[in-house]
Amino acid sequence: MAGQDTDLVLERLLRLRDRREPLVAQIASWVGSGIIEGRLEPGQDLNSVELSRRFDTSRTPVREALMLLEQEGLVEIQARRRPRVAAPTLADIRDIYQVRRQLLSMLAGLLVERATDDELAELRGQVEKMRELADDGDVDAYFWRHVQLQERMTEIVGNATLKQILDSLALRTLMLRHLSLTRPGRLAFSVDDQERLIQACEERDKDLASALIAGATVRALRAAEEQIEQDTASNRKPARRRRPRA
Template sequence: MPEQDTHVVLERLLRLRDRREPLVAQIAEWVGAGIIEGRLEPGQDLNSVELSRRFDTSRTPVREALMLLEQEGLVEMKARRRPRVAAPSLTDIRDIYQVRRHLLAMLAGLLVERATDEELAELRGRVETMRQLADAGDVDAYFWSHVQLQERMTEIVQNATLKQILDSLALRTLMLRHLSLTRPGRLAYSVDDQERLIQACEERDGELASALIAGATVRALRSAEEQIEQDAAGSRKPARRRRPTA
């Protein structure tokens, strides 16, 4: 279930198990998932009073949860202003994806070297499930399955330094990765990329696997850029004036 995948990923990346106050973790997970899946949009205010009412609590746990998300780059909190969903610039986004592209290329090369045949068979099974989700058009379920696929890859290669660096970028990229998948046709392209990657790994072609995952990352960036630019253009359009009624 995507809800379970969401919980597992956010619990680990936000280190929610370390929180003594369960309500803080619950609020952080709800807001974090909302930002990543696009229900809370970049630049949108996060009303602490409304969140307090939603979770039937004081504003203190809400503020702690938002501060936790601020540390991970998902929320902006400035003096004398309401907290809001972070809105990274296109320059920031391109910088992040440039680094991520090289890290994932390294990941794919290591996967070819270190994964056993049984582990590659497991990854292929995951991709087959992703194909079903893509065919069904289930963006959220496909997205979280894709996140879990890459997390499993990092576990298989057993490079703690690489995993730590990827984790440090993870929450800043999840929203963008989800956004890129909302573009028409992107689910089919994405799952095709995953199938070609697994095939290259099965053939033990590290150079090809690295090139494939790097190319897929560039395409995901372009898709996110296109969606961001489309959303910005839509927000600039003047509202249509309503004709007076008789």
């Protein structure tokens, strides 16, 4: 299920359906998901020759795919150097989360105002599935379900401008959001946050819903900072712990 969720999200955010060359979309999806899920680490070189061999193609589709990911902030390409996975600074990360917190607070308030009872029941059903994944300690599957949950919220709210701005930040934040969930205990805290948010929406408490999602965003930022600082102190590149138990 995680693979299907990944493909759907990246296909939309990278506009892969618009690509005339299927290999470009395939390469961009593979590299993009690898960066987001931590298989490709910040600062790691992306060898075009190795990628062309992996996908049995020339280097042209590989270059196009990496340029596409560069536009979305996942890859860095500099003259006379190999492309590499982007490595945002802590200052960059804090700036991104500051903006994201405000946008999500707005989203939660609008959700309270505009969501029907049936739509909230749909969201609660998604959160119940997320609880099962959190109990299983499945970080990747939980993460992509969470991404889809927030995307569904933006669809229900129906504010095209808000959705466009959130989408513009999405790929820059996915790697960080996944990183935050790898901290011990974070899955359980995260799904608790989602359940409280849905309850506040069902009770039509706009201020509480906005405060809850803002608080959850701050906690996610702190978890990402802690993991990055721990990795830095260990004298290694930022890396992800794979699938800890919640």
